[in-house]
Every structure is written in structure tokens, then in C-alpha cells.
Amino acid sequence: MNTKIINIFKKLNILNMHLYSVSRLTLYLYIILSFLSQLNVENLYIDIISQFGFYIIFFGLLLLLYFASFKKRIDFFITLVVTLLLTISIFSSCGNCNKLQIKSKQGSNQIKIIIFNTGLSNDIYSIKKLLLIEKPDLVQFQELSPKLFYELNQLKNYFNYSAGLEQKYNIFSSVIFSKHPLSNIKINRHNIISANIKINNSDIKIFGTHLFPPLNNSMLKIYSSLHVKFGKINKPKKLPIINFNIILNQINYLKKLIKKNNSMIIVMGDLNMTSASKRFKNFLNHTNLYTYLSVKKPTSTWPSFFPSFLGIQIDHVLFTSHFNMINKETSLSLSSDHRPLIVNLTF
Numbered sequence: 001m002n003t004k005i006i007n008i009f010k011k012l013n014i015l016n017m018h019l020y021s022v023s024r025l026t027l028y029l030y031i032i033l034s035f036l037s038q039l040n041v042e043n044l045y046i047d048i049i050s051q052f053g054f055y056i057i058f059f060g061l062l063l064l065l066y067f068a069s070f071k072k073r074i075d076f077f078i079t080l081v082v083t084l085l086l087t088i089s090i091f092s093s094c095g096n097c098n099k100l101q102i103k104s105k106q107g108s109n110q111i112k113i114i115i116f117n118t119g120l121s122n123d124i125y126s127i128k129k130l131l132l133i134e135k136p137d138l139v140q141f142q143e144l145s146p147k148l149f150y151e152l153n154q155l156k157n158y159f160n161y162s163a164g165l166e167q168k169y170n171i172f173s174s175v176i177f178s179k180h181p182l183s184n185i186k187i188n189r190h191n192i193i194s195a196n197i198k199i200n201n202s203d204i205k206i207f208g209t210h211l212f213p214p215l216n217n218s219m220l221k222i223y224s225s226l227h228v229k230f231g232k233i234n235k236p237k238k239l240p241i242i243n244f245n246i247i248l249n250q251i252n253y254l255k256k257l258i259k260k261n262n263s264m265i266i267v268m269g270d271l272n273m274t275s276a277s278k279r280f281k282n283f284l285n286h287t288n289l290y291t292y293l294s295v296k297k298p299t300s301t302w303p304s305f306f307p308s309f310l311g312i313q314i315d316h317v318l319f320t321s322h323f324n325m326i327n328k329e330t331s332l333s334l335s336s337d338h339r340p341l342i343v344n345l346t347f
Helices: 002-037 044-051 053-069 073-092 124-134 146-157 217-231 244-259 278-287
Strands: 110-117 138-142 161-163 174-178 182-187 193-199 202-210 264-270 315-319 324-330 341-346
Touching: 002 044, 002 053, 002 073, 044 053, 044 278, 053 073, 110 124, 110 264, 110 315, 124 146, 138 146, 138 202, 138 264, 146 174, 161 182, 174 193, 174 202, 202 244, 244 264, 244 278, 315 324, 315 341
Parallel strands: 110 138, 202 264
Antiparallel strands: 110 341, 138 174, 161 174, 182 193, 193 202, 264 315, 324 341
């Protein structure tokens, strides 16, 4: 009997040693990921790690709970320091992410915007229902299925002006609807649509875009097949050819378009960048655009099948200093892998 008990304790001790070795390797991995996520370099794989900075922090919190429960004090202290440094680095380095006005000034102009990556969904009924409830001034759609692209003509009954419906169908193209007059409409390179919108006496330049995700062709094919399988959507006929140089060229071209305009500017769409990433913060700084991000009230737009606190925001409405954000929220997914983003701006 004593021999059996001794053998059990030996096995438990060996198991504990294995678990500790794995936890140590996990800690090393966490430190490496935290370091790489804060590097300001143009590299595809580091860029991907940077986009998931909030997930890395969440991973660190789980490690803290593990080390605390097993009383691994040194590992707990190391994890705590790394997590604090990473959190401070992510939340303090976005100086252009605080443009919030709690209440709009009396007599100020307002504009309500909805952007929605439909994820190749065909749910026009739910889209019309959302628009009737929210009554936005401006709506932008991306990643349209061929069927939905043509069904959007029905929205002309709700909006007097549109841009992008006449272009040749492209999965990465944008379509914009507006209750206010649109002029100088252009379909630029890289599927970037631009126009001027007139609100009262203010002339605003708007850009609607859908930037490529930070993937290469092999990754895009894998992601697309998973999207089709689990999202229950039709397989897209053709995927774009992308690599990181193309992605950088696309975002640099958007920067040039923005810098050519000294007027009031709004940029909206699926930017495929999170606020944790260095590329997103660099983009805000280079274009002098702003947004507002809240830790208490996250507005995660992707993936919609995760709870909001576990998701990330890759759909954005950005704007020049003429504007302030007075509200930002998300809606139900409407059969897409994205949630619609609803933003109220005042100017």
C-alpha cells in the first residue's frame, strides 16, 4: 500500500514538473509576442502580431491567474511587469484616439454614419430594418456579394444620393449612400471611393475604403475557405492577389489622397487594422486623423461570433480635428462576420 502511494506521488511530481516546464515555455512565448507586437517595422508577420495586441494582453491575464493559483511568485511577477508595460504601451501611444465630446454644442451640425462589412451576406431585409431604426445620414458598405451588390438599388428609396453602384462589381469595392448631396465622386485606385458631401454650409470630403487584410495569398485562401465553411456564404469567384508590399502601397496611396485635401475629411471602412497596431497609429499620425476608443465600452466589430469584449475593432470612422465623436456603438451582425459600426459626429 505504501509503495503504491509513493508511486502516485512520484507520478504527480513528474506531472507537476512537466506542467511547470510548459508554463515556463508559455511565459517565454508571451514575452516574445509582447516584444514583437510593439516593434514599429514593416513586416507581415510582426504586423499580424501587432494587430492582436489586445489578445496578447488577455493571454497575459490568464497567465497571471495560472501562476497565482500555483503560487509561482517569480513567474507571476515577470508576467505582471510585462503585462503592465504592454498595456501602457498600447493605450498611451495612440494620441489621436481621444476625440470625444460628451455632449454636442447647441446649434452644432451632426452627422450619423453607419459602416458595414456585409461579409458576403445577402440579408437585405435586415439591412433595411437597421437603416429604418437608426436613420443615418451616411452609409458605407463593403465586401458585398454579387446578389447584395445589385439589391442595394432598393436603398435609393431611403437615400437621395449614392456613389459606387455604377462601378464594376468587386468584392473589395465600397458603395456609399447619403441623404445629403454628393459631388465630385471618384473611384480611385485600390478600390478607394471619394466624394464631397454637403451638409448645411459645410463641404466635407469623404473616403470609403476596404483595405486588404495583413495576409499573403496562401493565408487569404485559408481564411476564405474557413469563412465560406463556417459563415455559410457563397465562395467568392475570385480572390485578389495580395502581399505585404501591395498592402503598404494601398495604404500609402490613401495617405496621399488624404494629404491632397486641406478640407474637413472623414475616412470610413474596413481598414483591417486594430487600434493596438503600430500601422494604425502611424496612419493616424501621418494623416493627422482622429478617432475615439473606449476601454470601458469597446466597439469590437470582428469577429461577430465572439462576445464584444473578446473581439477587435477593424472597422473605423476617422476624421480631421474639425469633428468630435459624440457616440459610437455596434449593432447586431446581420448574418455577417462583422458587426455594423454606428458613429455620431458633431462639427
